[in-house]
Amino acid sequence: MKKSPIKALAVTASLVVSLALASCGNPSAGQGTETGTGTQGKKVTLLTVAQSCDYCAKHTEEFKRIAAEAGLDLTVIVNNFNAAEQAQQVNQVISTDPDAVVVWPADATAIIPSLVRLKRADIPVVVANSYPQTKDKSLWTAYTGPNDLANGEQAALAMIEGFKAKGYGDSGNIVALLGPLGTPPSIDRLKGFEDTLAQKAPGIKVIGTQPGNWDQTTSTSASAALFTQYGGKDLKGMYSEADNMLAGALVAADRAGIDAKKMVMVGHNCSIEGYTNISAGDQYATVLQSPIEDGSLAAKTVINILEHKPVKKDNFLVPRGITKENLSECDAAVGK
Structure with a gap:
């Protein structure tokens, strides 16, 4: 049962962008099938995270682009990885009775009570990018985004190949830069690695x-x-869960008088930092996880749900190891 529309959505300390989007009827917006026939004017809310994060911003922009093509009435709400704030945002969104919600969890454990409330409100939910830390998959309609265990596995394979390429064999000490502690991408990438x-x-x-x-x-x-702490000149490698963080490591190495080219540097995402550093020979490899593919997958999945098409529960991106030899596979992700 639809409730009366609410004229304004007040979200403290968050960015809200409400878009009444016109339909362009683009067939590419529906995972290979024609879309827009059942989505014109449908109310969808995207609850996402800090746009100061380049990956997050590109994810949002691609989502918005496909939503516009499908004619969705889209509201975008942003928070800075603040789980308590996101819980309040979800409560406010439920009161607007949208046709569907897409949520990138600020914290994949803290999001569970919000998912319970969305389920009770009978609102279809796509969880994007960060897999909820619960065995109860009935709390969401579909997940879209990375399989971070697989991401970590690809990074480890790249590290092993990098050791061989630099003549280190199959032994040596390395260190790792992680994402925010306690978040699923950080936990799962390290575990897979x-x-x-x-x-x-x-x-x-x-x-x-x-x-x-x-x-x-x-x-x-x-x-x-x-x-x-570990003697930079004695380390043979560094694993970073994101390329922009590895760029920071290169700055630190230079300041410490460490020749980073002697280390096997492996990152993630194939962001512009990784692309540039691999081109220059300062980084050995990255794992491609395109924010454009990520945002597109989330948008096309929610469109299929609104058009009552079957969707899989888990919709994973496929990670790909990238070195200088196949760097061109990252061109689209970095806008080349």
Whole structure:
């Protein structure tokens, strides 16, 4: 049962962009099938995270583009990875009775009570990018985004190949830069990375970690601490859960007089920082996780739900290892 429309949505300390979007009837907006026939004017809310994060911003822009083509009435609400604020935002969104909600969890454990409330309100939900930390998959209609265990596995395979390429064999100490502690991408990427090393190259060991929080400046300081504690010149590699954080590590290495080219540097996402550093030979590899593909997958999935088409519960991006040899596969992700 639809409730009366609410004229304004007040969200404290968050960015709200409401878009009444016209339909362009683009067939590409529906995972290979014609869309827009059942989505014109449908109310969808995208609850997402800090747009100061380049990946997050590109995800949002691609989502908005496809939503416009499908004629959705889209509201975008942003918070700075603040779980308590996001819970309040979800409560306010429920009161507007949207046709569907897409949520990028600020915290994949803290989001669970909000998902329970959305389910009770009978609102279809697409969870984007960060997989909820619960076994109860009935709380959402579909998940779209990375499989971060697989991402970590690809990074480990790249690290192993990098060790061989630099003549280090299959043993040596490395350190790691992590995303915000407690978040699923950070937890799962490290687990996938370490589990794969333990299975395929147990001599390569992660001896220290620091959170870089997806931020280059924070990662510069975190890397300096790692180099000081573990002796940067004795390390054979560094794994970073994001390319922009690895860019901070390169700054720290230069300041400490460490030749980063002697280390096997492996990152994630194939952002412009990784693209540039791989081109220059300062970074060995990255794992492609395109924000454009991520945002597109979320948008097309919610459109299919609104058009009553079948959707899979889990819709994963496929991670791809990238080195200088196949760097062109990242061209679209960085706007080349």
